[in-house]
Amino acid sequence: MSETILQVEDLKAYYFTPNGVVKAVDGVSFSVERGRCLAIVGESGCGKSTLVSSILGLLTPPGRIVDGKIIFEGQDLLTKSQVEIRQIRGRKIGMVFQDPMTFLNPLMTSGFQVAETLIEHLNMPLAEAMGKSVGLLTDVQVPDPNRVSRSYPHELSGGMRQRVLIAISLSCNPTLLIADEPTSALDVTIQSQILDLITSFKEKYKMAIIFITHELAIVPRIADEVAVMYAGKIVETGPVAEVMQNPLHPYTQALKNSYARARKQILPSIKGSVPNLANPPPGCRFHPRCPYVFKPCTTLEPGPSTPHPDRTVYCHLYGSEDVKL
Amino acid sequence: MVHETKYAEAWLRFRSDLGAVAGLVILTALVVMSVLGPIIVPEDPVKTNLNRALEPPGISGLLGRDELGRDILSRIVHGAPVSLGIGIFSVMIGASVGVVLGLISGYFGDKTDTVIQRVADVLLSFPSILLALSLVAALGVGLVNVVIAVGVSTIPVYIKLVRGQVLAIKNEDFVKAARLLGLNSAQVMLKHIMPNVLPVIVVQSTYYIGFTILVASGLGFLGLGVQPPTPEWGAMLGGGRTYIFSAPHILIFPGIMIFVTILAFNMVGDGLRAALDPKAPIVVKSLRRKRHE
């Protein structure tokens, strides 16, 4: 009985700038279940940050959500008021950011920064919140949690700071955890520990996790399902093992190839460059770089196809049922 | 490093900033006044006419006459090049010395850096006007000494500013690359570090021209700056002070000129700072509130 925690339907978020409309997220759909981790993979500029901001309700002008639904625990967040979303944010949806140095307030102790959500969302008195904060720091396997709690961010190492960020995100027992490239700023060994930590929480608390990354290599280690994002659109989804073994979309294949070549120490690259989201190519956005491009690709945007159960791909090669213009 | 496109972008940003453009317009007007004014203006700014002293505006001349009967309008117009000249030259002195010292201090580090920094710190301990005053006390009054005194008082800030920038980019790859290619220190500093430090220097100098004019006029007000009969706005205010009860018109116009001049430099400075900041997005600023749907 997997219960869908988050379901995003055809989400569109655009930036209305003086230089034109940037379609950062253009019809994205995916879902995450309880106790499962969905990895969203994409290069920089594909719209991942906008996606995250949209889900959290933190998208600021000139950005705006234009269309779609974000259904969290059965309710569409886009119909809720600012106050209601704020109460969900940090409490039922936890967020872990990328760079622990700049994402922590340098003037506050780590302990207080963890305790803050408890105080604000759960009305816990300060002393109790600080105590619970030390407990949370222990849960994220921080050595000497009392000392760390009293320390300021600049006094801690990168790995410890990231654990503090994770502790903050977990403090109110969220049902959904969104991690935006949490390991990109860390060494490989620490990376590994953090990934294991997050996986352990997924199992222990049966949290739904959205893990965003640009590194394909990490995905098998942490995710159950994967969605590949390109130029503001999802191009392929499916269970991790299957997608990694047998990528359907040409972009996913290219990603996998460049990753494989990197392991053999050949400089990896995909021909061409990421499109300008203010002026994306017509039809399928990947077509200028696609080795299999053929007639419909340049004019018609591909709709979803399901060549296998559980797998969805947006590509004309698989003959879509409904073709979007 | 390619700078051309950066400056073109910066100009676009600057152009769309109403305040900055307004400031630039005012400055242009001032320059025109400095150049053409003395030719157009009817009266000799230095000629006294005690019979007509303190005449209010309207009776004679557009702005009246001062305590020695000189035409205020002429004096104001002739004062423009004086003030602008003081501003520009003192900043040139301060910037040339300060930037060089800042470059050396930041680039070579170690003992050189420590010594220069300590001296700069001590100089910064003095408020500008006191520093300028002390220098004037030692050197004597007069236009040239004012320029030197005020110019020297700007040196420490340039040192700190430039040094900060140098430290920030000293370890960047392109600097290391330049060194590896065999460029000597002077070449590295001039060709590679300077272009990146230049924006900060330009912005600071713009603010500083306004500031030095302010300080110089303060000195003039106290009687310790540019000496009469040379028309200087601050000195005009100082000379007319005692007549505040009887002939306030002497005091109003020179003050407005100083204020407008410095305001213009500050507006342009603000505009330049915003325009040269690479992090700022190109947004058209407008005074109307943005419409929300």
Added chain:
Amino acid sequence: MALIKYVLRRLVQAVPTLVGVALIIFFMLRVLPGDPAVIIAGPEASKEQVEEIRRQLGLDKPLHEQLFLFFGDLFRGDLGKSARTGRPVTVEVMEKLPNTILLTVMAHIIAVPTGIVAGVVAAIKRNSSIGLGITFASLFGISMPVYWLGLMLILVFSVTLKLLPAGGIGSPSHLILPSIVLALFLMANIVRITKASMLEVLGQNFIRTARAKGLREKVVLYRHALKNSLIPVITISGIQFGSLLGGAVLTETVFAYPGMGRLIVDGILARDYPLVQGAILIFATLFVAVNVVIDILYAYVDPRVRESLWIARP
């Protein structure tokens, strides 16, 4: 603990700075062109008179000996006698210094809280009319010549309305105009710095974290953003305070207020070198002391600074 060590380090560092200041003052009047003895004696003085003055000031001795005597006198608190009045310099200064301190404190009491509040409002409501209004007002404030504003205010309040005295000292009402004039200028700077700082802080990543935590906007602004923004404001306010201890030269002149500024300027005009030297020395010492206090305050607010060796304030 780190804070205490920092305080001690800072106090120790103040000593060479003070020595440096004294040295600069010493050299400024002796090494630069112009013979102080001649200037003090005046154009009509005879050679013997000039020599007498030169001997009194110790200017006939070799430079290194002068230096030695200079520091010796300093340690004993002897700043010499005013060439004009003959009274000890310390006495002259102590008569005027309290006035200056009073004026400075008053001006800051007005300027700092209002300035910070206005700056925060200007940052948060950046595009509204009140935000723009505050921004323009602060721009005007830093462009306005202080002494001219003083003159204009005197024109309005003393001459036309006859509400307030035009100058001097003696009653609280004498303080009003000078304090306001000073405060306006201080405020303009504080508003600009607070606004710029607040905007910069609000763009930083940890504010995103704070918002992602679902905190109320008020909490984000005041608990997270404000404290971080105040750092440069502390620095600037402190420096302004310290500078004004040297006397708000221009304001004091306009309002005929007997403070350190006028003392120094009158001293310069009268070529009273011992007085000028002594007054500037006292002021510089106070300024260094204020700087130490600012640095300590800064370290109290920002724990990252406590480790640093040199002071690198924004």
